[in-house]
Amino acid sequence: MRMVCITIGICMLAGLSGCGGGPKSAKGFTLPDGDIERGQAAFVSLKCTDCHRVAGIDLSVAEEEQGMSVRLGGEVSRIKTYGELVTSIINPSHRLPEGFNEEEIAVDGESKMRNYNDVMTVSQLIDVVAFLQSRYELIEYEPTDYPPFLFDDKVVATK
Ligand code: HEC
Numbered sequence: 001m002r003m004v005c006i007t008i009g010i011c012m013l014a015g016l017s018g019c020g021g022g023p024k025s026a027k028g029f030t031l032p033d034g035d036i037e038r039g040q041a042a043f044v045s046l047k048c049t050d051c052h053r054v055a056g057i058d059l060s061v062a063e064e065e066q067g068m069s070v071r072l073g074g075e076v077s078r079i080k081t082y083g084e085l086v087t088s089i090i091n092p093s094h095r096l097p098e099g100f101n102e103e104e105i106a107v108d109g110e111s112k113m114r115n116y117n118d119v120m121t122v123s124q125l126i127d128v129v130a131f132l133q134s135r136y137e138l139i140e141y142e143p144t145d146y147p148p149f150l151f152d153d154k155v156v157a158t159k
Contacts, residue, residue: 026083031126039131042124046116054135068104068112070097073135080136085129090117 021027040057043049049059055074080088087094092111096102105112120128 029083031082031086031129034126034128034130036127036131036134039124039127039129042120042128043131046120046124046128048128051113054132055137056135070100070105072132073137075137075139077139077141079138080133082129082133085132086125089120089125089128 040059043052043054044059051068051070052072053059053069054072092113092115093106093109096106096109096111102109
């Protein structure tokens, strides 16, 4: 009986936290394939470069005009999903990236990123996401190599 109660409790929590696929869940979200080159062109024409530089390419435009240069792309331990990238673009304040001084990238918790929702076409969004995703590079996870634990010159534990 107790187990049943715990199981029901966990299911309810999962439902509340949105993992269970409520009306606001991202379940079923898919984008058609975007075009990387068109995405790069849109990234420049929409002036994303005012505040962003992209790892590995020189977009040769006046960067840091806004006094910041948030790097997109580069080495990551997990590639950003389409869903995460779309969310960052259409709802920038949803989650501020780690590793930045919050004062530089946000004002009162609100991202300094421009709102593009009335400016960008859906095709541009799809292409920009394809372009950005292609700029992330997955670094293989390297497990830490722990030396064997020696006690009295005998191996007590290996891992
Ligand atoms: C006025 C400055 C500004 C402009 C213009 C701008 N951004 Fe941003 N952007 C930011 C800031 C600041 C952040 C970090 C805070 C955040 O996540 O909202 C950010 C974050 C992002 C992130 C998430 C980065 C991460 O590591 O989580 C993506 C993706 C992004 N921007 C894409 C774009 C695209 C695409 C455009 C053009 C359509 C654009 N941005 C234009 C300021 C800007």
